[in-house]
Amino acid sequence: MNSPDEPIVALATAQGISAIAVIRLSGKDSIDLAQKIFKGKDLVAQPSHTIHFGTIHDGEKNIDEVLVSVFKAPNSFTKENSVEISCHGSPVIVKEIIKVLVKNGARLATPGEFTKRAFINGRFDLAQAEAVADIIFAETDNARQAALNQMRGGFSKEIQHLREELIHFASLIELELDFGEEDVEFAKRDDLKKLIYQIQSYLHSLISSFDQGNVIKNGVPTVIAGKPNAGKSTLLNALLNEEKAIVSEIPGTTRDVIEDEMILGGISFRFMDTAGLRETTDIVESIGVERTHERIKKASLLLYVFDLSLPLDEILKEDGTLKKLNVPIIKVGNKMDKANADAIGKLQNQDFTLISASHKQNIQKLKDKILSHFHVGEVKQGDVLVTNLRHYQNLKQTNDALDRVLAGMDSGITGDFLAMDIRQALHYLGEITGQVTTDDLLANIFSKFCIGK
Amino acid sequence: MNSPDEPIVALATAQGISAIAVIRLSGKDSIDLAQKIFKGKDLVAQPSHTIHFGTIHDGEKNIDEVLVSVFKAPNSFTKENSVEISCHGSPVIVKEIIKVLVKNGARLATPGEFTKRAFINGRFDLAQAEAVADIIFAETDNARQAALNQMRGGFSKEIQHLREELIHFASLIELELDFGEEDVEFAKRDDLKKLIYQIQSYLHSLISSFDQGNVIKNGVPTVIAGKPNAGKSTLLNALLNEEKAIVSEIPGTTRDVIEDEMILGGISFRFMDTAGLRETTDIVESIGVERTHERIKKASLLLYVFDLSLPLDEILKEDGTLKKLNVPIIKVGNKMDKANADAIGKLQNQDFTLISASHKQNIQKLKDKILSHFHVGEVKQGDVLVTNLRHYQNLKQTNDALDRVLAGMDSGITGDFLAMDIRQALHYLGEITGQVTTDDLLANIFSKFCIGK
Numbered sequence: 001m002n003s004p005d006e007p008i009v010a011l012a013t014a015q016g017i018s019a020i021a022v023i024r025l026s027g028k029d030s031i032d033l034a035q036k037i038f039k040g041k042d043l044v045a046q047p048s049h050t051i052h053f054g055t056i057h058d059g060e061k062n063i064d065e066v067l068v069s070v071f072k073a074p075n076s077f078t079k080e081n082s083v084e085i086s087c088h089g090s091p092v093i094v095k096e097i098i099k100v101l102v103k104n105g106a107r108l109a110t111p112g113e114f115t116k117r118a119f120i121n122g123r124f125d126l127a128q129a130e131a132v133a134d135i136i137f138a139e140t141d142n143a144r145q146a147a148l149n150q151m152r153g154g155f156s157k158e159i160q161h162l163r164e165e166l167i168h169f170a171s172l173i174e175l176e177l178d179f180g181e182e183d184v185e186f187a188k189r190d191d192l193k194k195l196i197y198q199i200q201s202y203l204h205s206l207i208s209s210f211d212q213g214n215v216i217k218n219g220v221p222t223v224i225a226g227k228p229n230a231g232k233s234t235l236l237n238a239l240l241n242e243e244k245a246i247v248s249e250i251p252g253t254t255r256d257v258i259e260d261e262m263i264l265g266g267i268s269f270r271f272m273d274t275a276g277l278r279e280t281t282d283i284v285e286s287i288g289v290e291r292t293h294e295r296i297k298k299a300s301l302l303l304y305v306f307d308l309s310l311p312l313d314e315i316l317k318e319d320g321t322l323k324k325l326n327v328p329i330i331k332v333g334n335k336m337d338k339a340n341a342d343a344i345g346k347l348q349n350q351d352f353t354l355i356s357a358s359h360k361q362n363i364q365k366l367k368d369k370i371l372s373h374f375h376v377g378e379v380k381q382g383d384v385l386v387t388n389l390r391h392y393q394n395l396k397q398t399n400d401a402l403d404r405v406l407a408g409m410d411s412g413i414t415g416d417f418l419a420m421d422i423r424q425a426l427h428y429l430g431e432i433t434g435q436v437t438t439d440d441l442l443a444n445i446f447s448k449f450c451i452g453k
Numbered sequence: 454m455n456s457p458d459e460p461i462v463a464l465a466t467a468q469g470i471s472a473i474a475v476i477r478l479s480g481k482d483s484i485d486l487a488q489k490i491f492k493g494k495d496l497v498a499q500p501s502h503t504i505h506f507g508t509i510h511d512g513e514k515n516i517d518e519v520l521v522s523v524f525k526a527p528n529s530f531t532k533e534n535s536v537e538i539s540c541h542g543s544p545v546i547v548k549e550i551i552k553v554l555v556k557n558g559a560r561l562a563t564p565g566e567f568t569k570r571a572f573i574n575g576r577f578d579l580a581q582a583e584a585v586a587d588i589i590f591a592e593t594d595n596a597r598q599a600a601l602n603q604m605r606g607g608f609s610k611e612i613q614h615l616r617e618e619l620i621h622f623a624s625l626i627e628l629e630l631d632f633g634e635e636d637v638e639f640a641k642r643d644d645l646k647k648l649i650y651q652i653q654s655y656l657h658s659l660i661s662s663f664d665q666g667n668v669i670k671n672g673v674p675t676v677i678a679g680k681p682n683a684g685k686s687t688l689l690n691a692l693l694n695e696e697k698a699i700v701s702e703i704p705g706t707t708r709d710v711i712e713d714e715m716i717l718g719g720i721s722f723r724f725m726d727t728a729g730l731r732e733t734t735d736i737v738e739s740i741g742v743e744r745t746h747e748r749i750k751k752a753s754l755l756l757y758v759f760d761l762s763l764p765l766d767e768i769l770k771e772d773g774t775l776k777k778l779n780v781p782i783i784k785v786g787n788k789m790d791k792a793n794a795d796a797i798g799k800l801q802n803q804d805f806t807l808i809s810a811s812h813k814q815n816i817q818k819l820k821d822k823i824l825s826h827f828h829v830g831e832v833k834q835g836d837v838l839v840t841n842l843r844h845y846q847n848l849k850q851t852n853d854a855l856d857r858v859l860a861g862m863d864s865g866i867t868g869d870f871l872a873m874d875i876r877q878a879l880h881y882l883g884e885i886t887g888q889v890t891t892d893d894l895l896a897n898i899f900s901k902f903c904i905g906k
Contacts, residue, residue: 010472013471016467016469019589019906065601088589089466089903148515148518381513
């Protein structure tokens, strides 16, 4: 078992060659520890939130000239004494500095350990801590805003408030049990019902926000499929090119874009490889391929590209094979300039979106069509959205437990059974914000964080 | 022409998802500019070297919760007012914050522009500014130490001191010229000679340090060649595996290792692809291939791997073809377990290093052999090494000009010609430390920096 406030250390900025890198150190003795390897002012004597120039050394050897920021408990991210060392952004220097800190008593931080300490020390609740990771991994401005809203409170306060009221009822009911056979009713059943309706109404609004929240946070896994030479790559490029221009309007800050990812209307669309579909010219046969099945199962959208230069009956036959697929499909008729007027009319009636990828014709129309499947508006400050699968599941379980409480009251069940269901609802609700935690739950949550956060 | 102190902005940490990212802003109005987009304390009123929690916003929209560090001129890296914004390490957030700063009047910094301003504002001389880039790009601890030494002064002071003495002589000689026909000699020729000897002795020590300095800074381009199946990859793995273990002893801090790079004795050995040699079984024929020629020309070391399971006469014949190559060669006899005693004796006499890569036999012996070609000890604090080709060339040109001064004095040349050569020496010397600069020179130097430095 690790000591809860021993100094932990990690690189907090991204790895790689850069102007500066920041090494983060937290724990009761972290300032004294930093002082041991620092030539400059006496860090321990400095006030919180101040920055000091000096040299990091390992015995006689100077490693680098740095700026050291001092944060004193409880005014730091972790609420512990903390130090940030801003050194030159060389991986060699980062390694040397971390090495000398470890030599002097620091331990390498595990992923998310700084945030875990912040949670344990009461900086924020568990849902807010999880939002810290979400904000870092946000791939769109909408996802960033949703995570920021959650980090700044989101549903936390409301859930805690409703949970406290429910706790109040639970204790009253448990008090009744102490009176055994006497027919007392401290907890008015009508008031309890009213409270449960109120809680459920809030739960429903949160639960129903998950569809939108999930799309915002995780994006839309999209498969582009179609026969060879239908123009899949040309289409992807036509879709991507315009978007890439927006992404890269600030040079030097664009991260490495995952190939085949497009942000459209604030949503990230991730295009998945469909080698299986691509390599075969028979869609029915290819559907039989296990791997392709798997891909389409994971997809939330299929863009199926038809080659309109082919004869109409072939196209219609190909279209017929798509019916077996259990995923939203957008039928894209590419090479519209090579189709005859008759075919165009018939295909439009069959809900084909007709485009020419190479001439960039109707690309906007296709985008509108894509977005019409995912009604996600801009996330505003203060909007509360459930984006986390864990929260979603717990909200549903809370709701189910409350349903059982209501049903129990209707069927005149005894107080001890009511109390049990209420306790269960409290448990699921408490796990969301971390009033109820287990080591496993925490380990599972924080292991998904970056090291250094 | 850019205004010399308009606010410039750039991401200063490496790109990518991480716990935190730092955005750097510098220029006369940078603190006021940061204040415009910051909700929290009044930054302008805060003392230098203090850190403040708050929110970055773009109008109504909150972008992120951040820590803002305030540095007041002249106590910052650039000697200008500066601000560092430490935000969550999300590329989306970095982009949004830089965007809102640009919207409010900042300009995107060009590569090295912060360091260029630090140089222009007199924080350090040009050789020290160049060392800032070297320290960031250092790939070994030796390279880091050499760059740190240079950044902390290195030869700068000594060169400036000698240059000042030379300027003194130059002005005396030019004064003589004013007196025209009168036979005055303000600048004693013997003293000038003594000074030149003193300068040249220092120049020689710097010039001769370049071989070592260059290897330390740039590593050793190494070609591993040999017939197919001679065991080149096995050898490389045997060499790398042990070293990689050292590199990764601190998990999470290891940068992405360039494949086929090995740090040995503080020197980085970069292994180059030799597809040309690899694909042909006839070394003579392959040498004819232009590309292979090119590679070997760029190499500073060739590790040629022989397959000792082949008949001895074949090995010797192969060895014979290597004589034409104009590069240091280490002849590695691999699969020594498959060679007979007779062959082993003969090959050792021919300076073969016999190993078994797969059994990891004699790998250390081979490493010692490799290092014996590059006598580079550990760089200590205070060691002065020339690592920069530009400095090396200017030192040589200074030395040549001083040679001409000496020869001129010996042949009784007139003062005006002496003065011209001295001025030339002063020019080359001054370019090293930046007393003499041109826009081109500065542009050339700083364009090689990271953005954000």
